Amino acid sequence: MKILVCVKQVPDSWAEKKLTPAKVLDRESADAVLNDLDEYAVEEALRIVEANGGAEAGHTITLLSMGPERAQEALRKGLSMGADNALHVKDDALAGSDALTTSRILAEAIKRENPDLILTGTESTDARMSVIPAMLSERLDLPHLSFAGEVHVDVNARTIKSKRMTDEGVEAMESPMPAIVTVIEKINEPRYPSFKGIMAAKKKSISELSLADLGVAPSEVGSSGAWSAVNDFALAPARGAGVKVTDDGNGGGALVEFLAEKRLI
Amino acid sequence: MSGSDIFVFVDHSNGTVAKTASELLTLARSLGEPHAIIAGSAGDFELAKSTLSDFGAKSITLLESSEINNHPSSAIARALADLASTKNPRAILLPSTARGKEIAGRLAVRLEAGIITDAIALSSELVATQSVFGGSTVVHSQVTKGCAIVTIRPNSIEAAPAPASADINSIPVSASITAKITAREPAVRGARPELSEANIIVSGGRGTDGNFAPIEELADVLGAAVGASRAATDAGWYPHSHQVGQTGKTVSPQLYIACGISGAIQHRAGMQTSKTIVVVNKDPEAPIFDIADFGVVGDLFAVAPQATAGIKARKG
Ligand SMILES: Cc1cc2nc3c(=O)[nH]c(=O)nc-3n(C[C@H](O)[C@H](O)[C@H](O)COP(=O)(O)OP(=O)(O)OC[C@H]3O[C@@H](n4cnc5c(N)ncnc54)[C@H](O)[C@@H]3O)c2cc1C
Ligand SMILES: Nc1ncnc2c1ncn2[C@@H]1O[C@H](COP(=O)(O)O)[C@@H](O)[C@H]1O
Numbered sequence: 340m341k342i343l344v345c346v347k348q349v350p351d352s353w354a355e356k357k358l359t360p361a362k363v364l365d366r367e368s369a370d371a372v373l374n375d376l377d378e379y380a381v382e383e384a385l386r387i388v389e390a391n392g393g394a395e396a397g398h399t400i401t402l403l404s405m406g407p408e409r410a411q412e413a414l415r416k417g418l419s420m421g422a423d424n425a426l427h428v429k430d431d432a433l434a435g436s437d438a439l440t441t442s443r444i445l446a447e448a449i450k451r452e453n454p455d456l457i458l459t460g461t462e463s464t465d466a467r468m469s470v471i472p473a474m475l476s477e478r479l480d481l482p483h484l485s486f487a488g489e490v491h492v493d494v495n496a497r498t499i500k501s502k503r504m505t506d507e508g509v510e511a512m513e514s515p516m517p518a519i520v521t522v523i524e525k526i527n528e529p530r531y532p533s534f535k536g537i538m539a540a541k542k543k544s545i546s547e548l549s550l551a552d553l554g555v556a557p558s559e560v561g562s563s564g565a566w567s568a569v570n571d572f573a574l575a576p577a578r579g580a581g582v583k584v585t586d587d588g589n590g591g592g593a594l595v596e597f598l599a600e601k602r603l604i
Numbered sequence: 605m606s607g608s609d610i611f612v613f614v615d616h617s618n619g620t621v622a623k624t625a626s627e628l629l630t631l632a633r634s635l636g637e638p639h640a641i642i643a644g645s646a647g648d649f650e651l652a653k654s655t656l657s658d659f660g661a662k663s664i665t666l667l668e669s670s671e672i673n674n675h676p677s678s679a680i681a682r683a684l685a686d687l688a689s690t691k692n693p694r695a696i697l698l699p700s701t702a703r704g705k706e707i708a709g710r711l712a713v714r715l716e717a718g719i720i721t722d723a724i725a726l727s728s729e730l731v732a733t734q735s736v737f738g739g740s741t742v743v744h745s746q747v748t749k750g751c752a753i754v755t756i757r758p759n760s761i762e763a764a765p766a767p768a769s770a771d772i773n774s775i776p777v778s779a780s781i782t783a784k785i786t787a788r789e790p791a792v793r794g795a796r797p798e799l800s801e802a803n804i805i806v807s808g809g810r811g812t813d814g815n816f817a818p819i820e821e822l823a824d825v826l827g828a829a830v831g832a833s834r835a836a837t838d839a840g841w842y843p844h845s846h847q848v849g850q851t852g853k854t855v856s857p858q859l860y861i862a863c864g865i866s867g868a869i870q871h872r873a874g875m876q877t878s879k880t881i882v883v884v885n886k887d888p889e890a891p892i893f894d895i896a897d898f899g900v901v902g903d904l905f906a907v908a909p910q911a912t913a914g915i916k917a918r919k920g
Contacts (some may be wrong), residue, residue: 345607346649352850352869352870353869355737355740355869356736356737356740356741357737357740357741358741363690376851385780406645437718438703438709438712438719439712439713439716439718439719442709442713445852452882459819461851462850462851464850467721467722467845467850468705468709468719468721468722469702469737470705470706470708470709470719470721471706471709472709472711472713473677473681473705473706473707473709474710474712474713476678476710477678477681477709477710477713477714478713481782482678482783483677483678483706483783484783485677485702485706486702488690488844497655503785504844504845505702505703505845506701506702506791506798506799506800506845506853507617507703507790507845508788508790508791508845509788509789509791510785510787510788511785511786511787511788512783512784512785512786513783514782514783514784515782518782518783523844524851525687525837525838525844537849551731551769564752565718565748565812566712566716566717566718566719566747566748566749567719567720567745567746567747567748568745568746568748569743569745570731570744570745570746571743571744572653572741572742572743572744573741573742574740574741574742575735575739575741577742578881578895578897579897581881581893581895581896581897581898581899582891582897582898582899583888583896583898583900583901584898584899584900584901585888585900585902586900586901586902586903586906589910590884590901590902590906590907590910591900591906591907591908591909591910591911591912591913591914592910592911593900594882594884594898594900594907594910594911594914595911595914595915595918597882597897597898598859598882598915599918601880603804603858603859603880604826604915604918
């Protein structure tokens with residue numbers, strides 16, 4: 340079984356983010372890390388392999404990322420967790436691509452690989468659109484098991500069962516393979532790369548793919564090929580300094596007074 | 605229909621229309637002619653129709669299939685895209701919920717149309733306003749190619765009724781379903797309002813130490829929904845469906861009361877656009893105080909019950 344995991348490099352989710360005058364995310368001012376939510380997808384891939392006889396049984400995990408040169412660091416992180424190899428789609432023309440383009444590029448790369456299972460995170464913590472996995476499902480015409488809080492793969496029957504967890508409740512889902520599974524952060528606890536894992540990752544291969552390799556014209560991607568544009572942006576007005584009281588035995592009473600003053604009760 | 609048609613995708617649960625539908629129809633009326641589209645069975649449709657015409661839908665179209673809601677999104681997106689390619693609407697509005705965004709992403713691919721997610725407003729020129737980076741930045745953006753697909757954050761538009769008589773259509777759809785839902789455990793709703801629709805939310809975090817009773821009691825006296833931080837849902841103290849934040853719900857209520865929550869950036873990302881924020885935390889240095897309109901430095905187990913009692917007393 341061949342598993343492919345889509346991972347993105349993003350600014351550290353703990354950092355304050357801002358836009359540059361060119362109206363794109365300032366990626367320089369914050370540390371770049373593997374999208375936290377994609378770590379769960381990498382971890383789940385490792386667990387699926389472990390639950391099905393391990394690497395000895397011929398299962399492999401390939402990471403796929405579209406991003407600038409340094410997205411390699413995020414791929415190395417995933418490799419040090421235990422993935423086998425990685426694909427890096429890199430091309431200067433891709434800067435400023437929107438979700439439609441990103442999903443198209445990822446879909447082209449996935450088609451070349453022909454995996455049995457594709458795993459993704461629920462959302463990249465920078466763009467927060469949460470649409471790439473559904474777009475991939477549409478482009479590749481593959482079933483999509485979204486918001487998976489639990490996944491079971493039956494390699495012989497080539498079926499997947501998952502629990503879809505949303506605010507509507509929990510839904511048991513079933514699908515044939517190949518399929519796309521999007522995992523939520525409740526599914527597992529991602530492992531820390533071991534020293535051995537980090538050393539091994541240095542020797543694992545990251546293959547680079549250009550637009551030409553994927554047969555896509557540079558004019559169709561990047562900000563000029565985008566289907567939407569940012570007109571302008573501004574810092575939100577800071578919330579006015581609020582009132583802070585220390586509970587002296589009447590903190591709850593003061594809270595009620597405030598709500599009443601604001602006509603919230 | 606004409607080039608000023610605005611499609612509104614209506615979310616519902618067994619025919620009970622979600623509050624987002626009335627918000628989206630209200631918004632659509634300011635942009636052009638609103639047309640409501642709903643997917644489900646004929647029975648669902650009967651229940652939903654009157655609400656949709658109350659909010660000014662010029663037509664209501666049922667994508668009819670008893671099976672369609674047994675798939676989270678692909679069959680619906682297909683039917684909706686087919687309808688849109690024959691009617692050429694100016695824009696398609698969907699709720700910015702898990703399901704709404706899945707459908708929107710698929711529509712964008714099928715229609716080769718631009719998509720904007722999580723908008724909090726949309727002008728008559730279809731310029732969307734988004735509040736990003738945990739509410740620190742306001743962005744205006746626009747779809748530049750194709751029909752505009754825009755998902756709107758629940759609770760950001762004030763719904764106003766405007767009854768109209770609507771044309772009623774029904775289109776049978778054959779859902780070819782590969783990924784199937786085989787069983788359902790609906791979230792236990794109880795009497796409290798739904799989180800993303802609530803006007804008031806009382807949330808608890810690690811500071812509750814697993815005891816949500818004071819949070820629920822304060823919520824009930826306010827008619828509020830109950831939210832939780834990830835620390836609280838990870839510990840299993842409250843269901844995941846109540847998580848507020850980056851990987852939970854993004855909420856924008858009139859009033860958000862955070863009790864025993866430190867205010868990590870990922871939590872703030874989901875609640876910072878609340879109109880009024882009230883905080884109870886025993887650590888005066890907790891970052892959540894930075895965004896509070898009113899903060900009490902104190903023990904939630906003393907402050908919340910006292911507030912509950914105070915509100916009860918006022919109500920008499
Ligand atoms: C990728 C990613 C996504 C995430 N997504 C989310 C998300 O969606 N939502 C979310 O909430 N978090 C999210 N987090 C986690 C987030 O970083 C914090 O860990 C979490 O919000 C902390 O929850 P907390 O405030 O309840 O706990 P803590 O940070 O431990 O804070 C508890 C607070 O309670 C106070 N307290 C303790 N006892 C009392 C008492 N008796 N009375 C009053 N106050 C008391 C303490 O002073 C403290 O400030 C995410 C993290 C990552 C990396
Ligand atoms: N540039 C990218 N390269 C690889 N995977 C990506 C990329 N962008 C998004 N993804 C995947 O799609 C998921 C959802 O991202 P998004 O739709 O951008 O919020 C992420 O968790 C990743 O698994």
